[in-house]
Amino acid sequence: MGQYKIYLYDTKTQEHKRILKNEHRLNQITDYSYPLLSWHPSGDVLAIILEEHGEIWFMYYFVSTDEYEINKLIYFDKIIDFSYSKNGQKFVFSAVVKGQTDIFVHNLKDHTNTRITNDIADDLYPRFAADGRQIVFSSNRDSDTLYNKVKKRGERLKGIKQPKLQKELDIFVYDYSKPFSLIRITNTPNINEKKAFEISERKFLYLSDKNGIVNRRIANFDSTILAIDTMIHYRYVSSNFPMSNYPRNIKEHDISNELYAEIVKINGSDKIFTRPLLKDENHFNQNVKNTEQRNLKNEKFEKIKNIENIKKRAKNQKKNFEINSDNKINLDSLILDIRDYTFEMEKNGKNISFIFDSLTRLSNIRKYKLPKHQIYETSFYTNKIVNQIDFSFLNFSYQTFTGGAVYFNPGGNILLKIGVNDLFEDYRLTGGVRFSGNFDSNEYLISLEDLKKRIDKNYIFHRQTFLISNANTVEKVFTHELFYILKYPFDQVKSLRGTLSLRNDKMVRLSTDILNLNEDDKYKNWSGIKLEYIFDNIIHKSLNIYNGLRFKIFAEAYKELPSKINKNFFEKKGNLFVVGGDFRHYQKIHRDIIFASRFAFSGSFGSSPLIFYLGSVDNWINLSAAVPTFNNSVEIDYSKNYAYQTLGTNMRGFSQNIRNGSNFAVINTEFRIPIIRYFAKRPINSSFLYNLQIIAFGDLGGAWTGLSPWTSENAYDNQTLIVDPITVIVDNDRNPIVGGFGFGFRSKLLGYFVRTDWAWGVENAMILPHIFYLSLSLDF
Structure with missing residues (x-):
């Protein structure tokens, strides 16, 4: 429904404070029907009606x-409006139950509900009147009879008769002493009257659009004696007068004691005004003129009314029409001579066309047959097809530790992806294939999502192959993964996600020489569990331009399984634990210019930890032979028995592995300016120009082993030089924290979101030569 806040304003001190804030800002249509507010007559209690998760509180x-103090309201689908009685022991409200909008009264002593109306008419904005003996409300009913009350009274009605409906609202009064009929205050078929309050005996203040703008009016009603037999029969008469003449609509109004409050939109924003309550219509003597739109609406209404009157007269004449018995038709004159006849259309060379009533003609041709009811059976249809050049993996996961080799990037490849949904979008099936140019790193993915219930289920199979190379060996790695993912949404922005996984890595040593030829294949099997809490409250202004906050906190645990089932199956194997978080905030500066900031961290521990390579960006396409993708000059501690490796990004200005370790943390900041769109004064048809953004950024981060970045456990602090029989260990005194800054461009080109960055790294207080990054990815 969108974020809402409730403030309490002190009219004496002119101070206000927020007493309630709930929900989140969402990029969707806002539901302004909640919360509902009403003061208790004591003035010390504010009653609030809310809706959360489809329930009313x-x-x-x-x-x-x-x-x-909060209680749950049951039996009602929606509350439209409510108000307290004068003594504060009851409140009257308009509620939706099974599609009907009716009036109810809730007794606060015994917490019971009394239904006042029960028909198809919309009964809205109820208020107590006459010290609780009456209820004034607005309704689109055309009758003042409550047929549901007549039914209960035992009249000769076989079923509950429903009132006729009109387009606009009129004001009615329900009297507890006369529960079978209503008192009609206004009778204006072409005018809306709503939100009536009793300001004195038999005098009501309400809102009306009689002149085309919603203004205040006063209605007086009285009774005269209509007839006297065994009892006195009264006839009610009413008159109404204007009490305001604003050029803008009054959106809301309310009264309290001798004060009147109203909400009026001025200069694009809603303003609250309080004024002394005028109860005498003679105090207002302005001439209220109709708007042009109201005059046109009145003319149209009069034309429709005249047409309806003509139809009624024609219908009455048709009932009173009698056929003259003297003008009988001789049936013998209709006998046709089949040897001598002429069609009507052949007479005088004229073509005669017969015009029939369309409804009569269709009804005579055939009657519409309703289709046969059938039980729905799940069937799928194509929802998405992707066929393009791609530079990333179908499913990113940790890669097997390569002992210092370049972190693998698949490079250019052909991606084919297809998705199908069922009719109700309860199930989603997705399949993808990524064909590599060297045919050594193909990838396959199949995913089935079950979205039928609140807990979403996802089943994924993923297969990936790629080559890794070291100084003397080349290995081909086959990775097979199974995932079972459960997602539980708390609301539209918060969710909890759990993942169970099984992974098999097969490493085949390629026979580059006789030693590698004799090497056996290696297998690694891992089982894992992952738990994530996700908060995403961003508003998508445009591509790569957001407002709001989103973050993810996660924890993972992995256990290595034996490659063979034998007596050593339950022997202790490696384990890996990972915790981390990623926080991103997008602050609006002016229009579509934003300041984006990110803080990400992660740490691993266990007998087979995860190593993070700090440096570069995700999906980096390195076009320069002078700049290595991976920095081999930075030492890696092989004794840590790393199981997997991954990147710690963004850290622009460096190649991968400027720092490494089992922990990492980075801070990224960006100014994003959609330069063309910001200054353009006309629509931009080019997608490239519309999404073109200039970026100024700064990065700061580090990777380390141990509890602190400044411990002596970091391998990159030392450099080992071995010249037999001498071994020299050099202390490099490297600062674990590095930084980078620069500028770049972002835009959409040929269907891809392309990022270009020119970055200068800062290491040990020295600015390094710039590095150019070309990548295909959104956000950071």
Whole structure:
């Protein structure tokens, strides 16, 4: 429904405080029907009606103690409006039940509900009147009879008769002493009247669009004696007068004691005004003129009314029409001579066309047959097809530790991806294939999502192959993974996600020489569990331009399984634990210019930890032979028995592995300016120009082993030089924290979001030569 806040304003001190804030800002149509507010007559309790997760809650806020009390309202689909009685022991409300909008009264002593109306008419904005003996409300009913009450009274009605409906609202009064009929205050078929309050005996203040703009009016009603037999029969008469003449609509109004409050939109924003309550219509003597739109609407209404009157007269004449018995038709004159006849259309060379009533003609041709009811059977249809050049993996996961080799990037490849949904979008099936140019690193993915219930289920099979090379060996790695993912959404922005996984890595040593030829294949099997809490409250302004906050906190645990089932199956194997988080905030500067910031961290521990290579960006396409993708000059501690490796990004200005370790943390900041769109004064048809952004960025981060970045456990602090029989260990005194800054461009080109960055790294207080990055990815 969108984020809402409730403020309490003190008219004496002119100070306000926020007493309630709920929900989130969402990029969707806002539901302004909640929350509903009403003051208790004591003035110390503010009643609030809220809706959360499809349930209605009644909340009390106690002003003196600043405390809350909340109860659940059941049996109702939606509450439209409510108000307290004068003694505060009841409140009357308009509610939707099974598609009907009716009036109810809730007794606060015994918590019971009394239904006042029960028909198809919309009964809205109820208020108590006459010290609780009456209820004034607005309705689109055309009758003042409550047929549901007549039914209960035992009249000769076989079923509950429903009132006729009109387009606009009129004001009615329900009297507890006369529960079978209503008192009609206004009768204006072409005018809306709503939100009536009793300001004195038989005098009501309400909102009306009689002149085309919603203004205040006063209605007086009285009774005269109509007839006297065994009892006195009264006839009610009413008159109404204008009480305001604003050029803008009054959106809301309310009264309290001798004060009147209203909300009016001025200069694009809603303003609250309070004024002394005028109860005498003679105090207002302005001439209220109709708007041009109201005059046109009145003319149209009169034309429709005249047409309806003509139809009624024609219908009455048709009932009174009698056929003259003297003008009988001789049936013998209709006998046709089949040897001598002429069609009507052949007479005088004229073509005669017969015009029939379309409804009569269709009804005579055939009657519409309703289709046969059938049980729905799940069937799928194509929802998405992707066929393009791609530079990334179908499913990113940790890669097997290569002992210092370049972190693998698949490079250019052909991606084919297809997705199908069922009719109700309860199930989604996705399959993908990535064909590599060297045919050594193909990838396959198949995913089935079950979205039928609140907990979403996802089943994934992923197969990946690629080559890794060291100084003397080349290995081909076959990775097979199974995932079972459960997603539980708390609301539209918060969710909890759990993942169970099985992974098999097969490493085949290629026979580059006789030693590698004799090497056996290696197998690694891992089982894992992952738990994530996700908060995503961003508003997508445009591509790569967001407002709001999103973050993810996760924890992972992996256990190595034996490659063979034998007596050593339950022997202790390697384990890996990973925790981390990623926080991103997008602050609007002006229009579509934003300041984006990110803080990401992660750490691993266990007998077979995960190593993070700090440096570069995701999906980096390195076009320069002078700049290595991976920095081999930075030492890696092989004794740590690393199981997997991954990147710690973004750290622009460096190649991969400027720092490494089992922990990493980075801070990224960017100014994003959609330069063309910001200054353009006309629509931009080019997608490239519309999404073109200039970026200024700064990065700061580090990777380390141990609890602190400044411990002596970091392998990159030392450099080992071996010249037999001498071994020299050089202390490099490297600062674990590095940084980078620069500028770049972003835009959409040929269907891809392309990022270009020119970055200068800062290491040990020295600015390094710039590095150019070309990558295909969104955000950071």
